[in-house]
Amino acid sequence: MSTHSDPASPLTMRDVAERLGVSTMTVSRALRGQPGIGEATRKRVLAEVAALGYRPNKLARGLRSGGPSELIGLVVTNLGNPFYSRLAVGVEEVCVRYGARVMLGSTSEDPGVERDVVTDLLERGVDGLVVVPASHDQGHLAGERLRDTPVVLAAAPPMGIEVDCVLVDDVGGTRAACRELLDRGHRRIGFLGLPPSLWTGSERFRGYALALEEAGIAVDERYVSRERGDSVLAERAARAMLALPDPPTALLAANNRNTVGVLRALRDRPEDKGPVALAGFDDIELADMLYLPLTVVSYDAAEVGRAAASLLFERQRSTVPLQPRRRTIATTLVDHPVSR
Amino acid sequence: MSTHSDPASPLTMRDVAERLGVSTMTVSRALRGQPGIGEATRKRVLAEVAALGYRPNKLARGLRSGGPSELIGLVVTNLGNPFYSRLAVGVEEVCVRYGARVMLGSTSEDPGVERDVVTDLLERGVDGLVVVPASHDQGHLAGERLRDTPVVLAAAPPMGIEVDCVLVDDVGGTRAACRELLDRGHRRIGFLGLPPSLWTGSERFRGYALALEEAGIAVDERYVSRERGDSVLAERAARAMLALPDPPTALLAANNRNTVGVLRALRDRPEDKGPVALAGFDDIELADMLYLPLTVVSYDAAEVGRAAASLLFERQRSTVPLQPRRRTIATTLVDHPVSR
DNA sequence: CTGTTAGCGCATTCAC
DNA sequence: GTGAATGCGCTAACAG
Numbered sequence A, B: 001m002s003t004h005s006d007p008a009s010p011l012t013m014r015d016v017a018e019r020l021g022v023s024t025m026t027v028s029r030a031l032r033g034q035p036g037i038g039e040a041t042r043k044r045v046l047a048e049v050a051a052l053g054y055r056p057n058k059l060a061r062g063l064r065s066g067g068p069s070e071l072i073g074l075v076v077t078n079l080g081n082p083f084y085s086r087l088a089v090g091v092e093e094v095c096v097r098y099g100a101r102v103m104l105g106s107t108s109e110d111p112g113v114e115r116d117v118v119t120d121l122l123e124r125g126v127d128g129l130v131v132v133p134a135s136h137d138q139g140h141l142a143g144e145r146l147r148d149t150p151v152v153l154a155a156a157p158p159m160g161i162e163v164d165c166v167l168v169d170d171v172g173g174t175r176a177a178c179r180e181l182l183d184r185g186h187r188r189i190g191f192l193g194l195p196p197s198l199w200t201g202s203e204r205f206r207g208y209a210l211a212l213e214e215a216g217i218a219v220d221e222r223y224v225s226r227e228r229g230d231s232v233l234a235e236r237a238a239r240a241m242l243a244l245p246d247p248p249t250a251l252l253a254a255n256n257r258n259t260v261g262v263l264r265a266l267r268d269r270p271e272d273k274g275p276v277a278l279a280g281f282d283d284i285e286l287a288d289m290l291y292l293p294l295t296v297v298s299y300d301a302a303e304v305g306r307a308a309a310s311l312l313f314e315r316q317r318s319t320v321p322l323q324p325r326r327r328t329i330a331t332t333l334v335d336h337p338v339s340r
Numbered sequence C: 001c002t003g004t005t006a007g008c009g010c011a012t013t014c015a016c
Numbered sequence D: 001g002t003g004a005a006t007g008c009g010c011t012a013a014c015a016g
Helices: A013-020 A024-032 A039-052 A058-065 A082-097 A111-123 A170-183 A199-214 A231-242 A256-267 A301-317 B013-020 B024-032 B039-052 B058-065 B082-097 B111-123 B170-183 B199-214 B231-242 B256-267 B301-317
Strands: A071-076 A101-106 A128-131 A151-154 A164-168 A189-192 A250-253 A277-281 A294-298 A326-329 A332-336 B071-076 B101-106 B128-131 B151-154 B164-168 B189-192 B250-253 B277-281 B294-298 B326-329 B332-336
Touching (some): A013 A024, A024 A039, A071 A082, A071 A111, A082 B082, A082 B101, A101 A111, A101 B082, A128 A301, A170 A199, A170 A250, A170 A277, A170 A332, A189 A199, A189 A231, A189 A256, A231 A256, A250 A256, A301 A326, B013 B024, B013 B039, B082 B101, B101 B111, B151 B301, B164 B301, B170 B189, B170 B199, B170 B250, B170 B277, B170 B294, B170 B332, B189 B199, B189 B231, B231 B250, B250 B256, B256 B277, B301 B326
Parallel strands (some): A071 A128, A151 A164, A164 A326, A189 A250, A250 A277, A277 A294, B071 B101, B071 B128, B128 B151, B151 B164, B164 B326, B189 B250, B250 B277
Antiparallel strands (some): A101 B101, B294 B332
């Protein structure tokens, strides 16, 4: 009657210990497989634990032991984007391998929200953070606020802070795609880009310009659009380019949203005006089921997440101070012909 | 010199209190905006907190106050599936509204993993769980193990346990899609289904059979496949049906994987054999960019997540015991013509 | 208005 | 091999 039988309050180690007539330390040791306890006692304890359905409180354990929380914060702009959900899959995969869990934070690309989310995750005791930054303003990821919590940026490089990062080979991928179009004989290649203020925007433009330069072709501003990634804007820009007196014979889209826009622009184009070749950064599900052939720059988004999480755990386990590291995930060019 | 200046160990409330010559209680009250503290003192404390960059430890706070952790566990089979990542977006959206965070657990559709993940999340003190069950075996989600942690199932009903759930209108959606095909004059409609052992499999078949029955047509087993959702299997099944002496003139796919398989099967079909109409459960990105018209059963996956999280918080806040509730998310039929 | 005491659930440290 | 005392960082309950 003394031990509370309130079904609402969870069992504690004391409940187990009292029922067995041992001390909580004995239960604790049995649970963690520590030495210094008889084999018979351990069995008795574990049996009682199983019978009662007792589960240790990991929060209390962490508080006392001061060890790692085995918890990683993952801050993304929008999980609805397949790129980030696959990245999340990669992060979780590595975390589980290290016995850690993932705590989620979405920012909706709002730097203010990102700041608050990071603060909340830190207060909740994460061991580290994988962040897809919402903007160039990364001050809140600097050392003072974080104390010792390691951070890895994904899909963007650090700006004015010193942390690890994992990038995609934007330049190489775009360059390869542009080269492919050049190899097929195209000389007027339109680029549906992204704002230069975005890392991805400037890098992918660089790849495009580089390939042209290598082919001895100057960038023609009439064939370049650099608006924010939005299928409607891309569709309009593509239409405008195709209405030029000497329209491009091929188009290169800087991300999947832009590719979709271009697909719309090309769909109701009169047949007699001649075909327009299309290539785009980011793979597209069902790319092989479309009404026209498509070449895409593909990469493993989950690998970005895996690499980021790996950098985090390496740093966490490292005894010596590590310099900021940078990993780049390769891209591959994939042709999706129309077989019909 | 007494107060530790070790940069590695985070600041505690004591550090702040000592620097100010007040007690930790004063700091605590100031931080939580509690009454019973002078306005001047509060300002002084908050200024020092900001200057030092001190952040409270929410785990310790929760341990002492015994309040909710403001943490929800989200257990899904595979975040890489767009349906589940959108569901996650919905869950997080509602959580943030309630000041809670989401802790992730992927099961890879392995019931054993699901069990372990649930245990881990419980040990980490989640206030509730949203679970997309990996199987019919839901014993580990029963009351004994959970003590008082509420659970909401998503996309599947409880089997032998009493918990809330959020379902998709599988029957209604499939029935509407089948009706649409019937209205267009089709009489031989093939069904690329899923195993009856899956909730989704039996429900969607019911919708198909119901629509046929309402049209006075008997289900013909030659036109029905019920293998697991896999584009390769679906492609093969579709080819087999189309090779029948009196092949179906329309096909209905029970999920997006099967739709993809059917698309493949139809792609290299000779033109002279006549067109085959296609409808499928689950929307498909770029459905309007395919080489053929497609009708899909669409629904808001994020809404499934929002509804699940809402049920959780309602129950958490409820003072009276609630009966298990069941919410159903509506579907809509969307036509994707080929405009080209 | 402010401080003191005690203890959340557990593990470290030291007795025995 | 086992147990008692102590404290992780914080706050409830009470004192003043």
